[in-house]
Amino acid sequence: MDETNPLLRSWADQPFHLPPFAAIKVEHFKPAFEIAMKSHVNDLKQIAQSEVVDFDSILAAYDRAGGQLSKVYSVYGNYTSSLNTPDLQEVQTEMAPILSRHNSNTYTIPGLFEKFEKIHEMKDAKMESGEWTAEQGRFAERVYAEYSDIQATLAGLQTKFMQNVLKDEETWELVLTEKDMEGCPPDVIASAKQAARDRKKEDPNAHVITLSRSAVEPFLSYCKRRDLRKKVFDAFSSRGELSEERNNLPIAVEMLRLRKKQAALHGKESFSEYQFEDTMAQTPEAGMKLLNNVWTKAKDAADRERALLEAYIADSGETLDGGIKPHDWRYYAEKVRVAKFNFDENEMKPYFSLDAVTKAVFDVSNQLYGLKYIKRDDVPMYHPDVNLYEVRKSTGENGEDRLVALFIHDNFARSYKSSGAWMSEYRTQTKNLAPGTPKIEQIPIVSNNNNFAKGSESTLLSFDDGVTLFHEMGHGHHGMLSDCTYEYLASTNVLKDFVELPSQLMEHWLGEPQVLKKHARHYKSGDVIPDEMVSRFKAAELFNEGFATIEYTCCAMLDIALHSLTEYGDDFDLADFEQKYLQEIGMPKGIIMRHRPPHFLHLFASSSYASGYYVYMWAQVLDNDVFAAFEETGDVFDPNTAEKCRKCIYSAGNTEPPQDLFRRFRGREPDVSFMLKNRGLIPK
Structure with missing residues (x-):
């Protein structure tokens, strides 16, 4: 091991074994990867050559394999999202195909798949005899599926696509x-x-x-x-x-063709068919059925909203050349919100400082799951704006708190940081440590990233910004509350149409009266947000929901339709497909896609959400149903429901099929009516 490279040496001298941020430089990544990749291959070869074929020798060892590479990649992945300077972008471009080839090579090590196959063959007998836990059986099933279903590599194209968007921004x-x-x-x-x-x-x-x-x-x-x-x-x-020189459309089309080839290798007609196989929805038709159900109702709502905007414009004596355009909608929606509901969102912003909303989300986290956040200003981070917290929970024994996670909060937009908001990890929760490994390395290190515009005096958030912060904390809970034996199944390593349930569920608490009364305080005076302002906000809350639903749903529908094509000819024109498809589904006038194809990072910066952007809507069905369980108790902080939620939603990871976890929590299949009612798409 190269002890001079901070990415490779032991981090035991760092607080909580955090990465040594102050010592890490861009030039450290490439040599660190070269050494760590070799170490990973050696780990896998030892498993492939093992004479003993049992769970510990094969799967538990596989879960630990490449630990050094995981450490390097955790820092690299976070930096390329949060601190992607031009020199790091050069490394990223160079390393993308190298890392991709390494990933592909790990699937072809002689004898490795045969070991997984033997383990899979003994799974049923081991489960029936009680020798294996349910989690071990799930692990054996997931690894076998992964290795018999190899993902084609698109890393170089994905990196280029992401960097082009970043450069434009x-x-x-x-x-x-x-x-x-x-x-x-x-x-x-x-x-x-x-x-x-x-x-x-x-x-x-x-x-x-x-x-x-x-x-x-x-x-x-x-x-x-x-x-x-x-x-x-x-x-x-x-x-x-x-x-x-940064046109992403040809890159996207090339990826579509490669994905089609990938699907064909697995006997599928389209990438959508291939991608949906390992989801709760199971088929593209099931995903599209949900979206079509919402689409028709959202179009009606958007048409009603446009009529209100047009009436306001007419009453004001204004004329708009060409009528309401996409660059007009938000402007006039705010005018109507003030005129019709006597509510201006800016009235609320002084009560939603970043500090206040952060305290609110920490308090909700504490009330629901007993987590306490202790800020550590003495530990260097990778940027001055980034905050580190110890996350502790009472053990119930002698009133002592135990460390359960480390939480990194990176909230501000800046140069070289990707847009949007996301959760990532520097260390994923696991109990499967190699002998002699300090127990601190079981503790997850979770990062939440937002892109709020930093204020000169105080950073004031819109309510939607506050919802974003709560959303990411829901993902954060998924990482911090994870209680799995194996990293492979832990945290957010779940099916893609379940992963947004924990995050979207958390959003519900921000608008609850007791949370607003406690935390929505004026950033200067400290006064509590007035009841009448909250009442006006609630009355106006669902206004423009048709617009928001259309913006999202058309993206999810086009995603499935695009990946359901069975060929992309030499003359395939992605921009033309976008225009014709939106016309076909009756896109309401004055609205466009929230994410158009040339910057649709969910689809083309990785394959994770390709033919899977629908998951946010699927998860809305789940999260509204789960929150209804809290409401039905009469207390949205009901401790019994919260504990059941922790076990079934946040802690279980991928140790069981998500449909089983949901049924255990709710006692039945999901009900779409809660989501439709809460979005104002059907009467309550």
């Missing part, structure tokens, strides 16, 4: 004056000034709008100038094709 900007910002609330103006400083504009009065969603959507909602809204919207909706 890094380089495009609209420099404005304060007068140009007319109509925007103070926090949006302050964020634009901060962005100008971050981009080193010499003019002290410059304001900059970037292509970060947290900058774009508020600007579209409040800027009075239609021409500027159009300029920002056009750039935002064209990410991934803003320049000819």
